[in-house]
Amino acid sequence: MIAKEEATSLAATFAQLQRFYTAAEAHAGRHERFYQIAGQVLCLRFAGSALALVVTRALAHLATSASATPDLTICLAESQQSGVALPAARLPDGFYHDADEQRYCSYYANGSWQEMITMPARVGIVALDAAAHYPAYAQAAPLRNLLTWWFAAQGLYGLHAAAIGTAAGAALLVGNGGAGKSTTAVAALLQGLSYVGDDFCLLAADPTPQVHSLYCSGKLCHDSRQWLTPPASTVTGLCAEEKVIYQWYPAFAPQLAATLPVRALLLPQVGGGAASHLWPATSATAFTALVTTALRLGAWPTRFPHGLLAAAKRLVGQIPCYHLALGADCAALPPMLSDLLTRAALEGAPG
C-alpha cells in the first residue's frame, strides 16, 4: 500500500514520471532538439518522434546547435508510440507547487497529459497518452507553463503581450484577448517589421528592458482575416479558440527576432474608427495592464508576482507608454509604429 505522502508528494510524482520517460525512451529511442531562448539553451529530449513534430514547430525559429550542457532539459514521452503505459495520475487536474523542493507540476485532461519541472535539477518532464492529443493551442505555444515557471525563476517574466519591432527596438502590445495584439503584430509582420511574438513573450527588465521571443506562431480571428492575408505556406491547419493558427517560420525567418530592446509599451484597443492613433498612457495604467494580463495567463505561483511587479515597474519607468486605438487602416499602422520606435530610440530610451 502506498502511503499518502508517497502518493501525493511531487518528489514521488517526479520519480514516477522519470520512470515512464526512461521506459519510453528504451522502447522508442532518443531524439534531441536544442533551442536558444533568452540566452539559455533548452534541450528537448523526445522518447520517439511522435511528439517532436507537434511540440517543436512553434519553436523552430530558435533552433540552435547541440549542447552538452543545456540550461534546461525537458524530456517528453507519449504512451501510444512507445507502448509504455502512462502513469496513473496521482493528483486531480490542476497546478501544484512545492516551494521547498522548487518543483511544479500540472495535470490536464484527467491526467492524460502531465507536466513537471524540478528547478534544482534543471529537468522537466512531459508525459502524454498520445501525441495526437496535444491540443492545438498548446502546439501554438508549447510548454508555456513549464517555460514560464523556469524563466520566472531566472528573472524573466512571461507576458501576455505581442512584440513587434524595427532595428530601433520593439514595441510591447499589452492586452487581454480581443484587444488587437495579434492583429497588430501580424499586420506589422506582413509589412516587413520584425516579429517577436503575437501573444506571449518573455520580459527581462534588467539591466535594460529586453523582450525575448518564444514562439513563431500567430493567431488570427475571423474578422482580422478579412483584411490580413498571410501566405498559404504559413497556414498550419490548426485552430484554437475560433482563431486560425499560422506558422511564420520559415516563410518570414529574416523578420523573426529572438530578442529586441523594448522602446515603447502600447495598450491596444479596437477603436472602430478609420484611422489608428496613439495617445499617452500613464505609467501606472501601463503597469496595471502589464501585471494583470500576465497574471490572467494563470499558473503563477503566488510568490513569483513580486518579481513580475518589480520588473513591470522598472519597465514602465524607462519607456514611453501609449494607448493605441486600432482603426480600419491596417496598412497605415506599421509605418506609424515604426516611426514611434524610431522616435523613442532617438529620445534616449535605454538599449
Place this chain on the structure above:
Amino acid sequence: MSEAAPQPYIDPTRIISETVDEETLVIDAHTGAYYVLRGSGAVIWQLLSQGSALPLLLQQVAQHYGGAVVDLQPAVARFLQELQQAELITLPAAMLAAVTTIAPARPLPTTFAPPELHRFTDMHDLLLIDPIHEVTASGWPFTPAKAGAPYDR
C-alpha cells in the same frame, strides 16, 4: 511606560502590492481580485505597509498634504474601513474602534486628494479555475497553519 499603539497588518502571503507614480496596485492572491488605489490612497497604503500605527499614520498623512490631522481623519478612517472590508488589511480592535469613532469631517485641504479604492474582479474566476495548489513533502492536500496577525490571538 506607555503601551505601543496597535498596528495594522497586511498578510504578506496573501497581499501583493506595488506603487507606480501615484497609484498603487494591490492584488489579493487568494481571491484574484485586484485594487487600484488612487489619490492619497497610495500614500496611506505605503504608510500601512510600513506598519504605521494610527496616530503616526494620521500625522504623516497630514504632514504629506500640509493639512491638519483632524481634517484628514474622517477620510483616512473611511479608507481604512474600506481596506478592512476588502480584507486587504487587518486592523486591531483598538485601531478599528478609533477609526469608527471619529468626528464628522470639516472641509479638506485642497492639497489633499481623497483616497480612492477601485476594485476589479476580472481575474477572480480564472484564479478559481486554475489555482496553484501548494504541496509539501507530506503531500497534498494539507492544511497550512493559519497566518494570523500578531495580535490575532
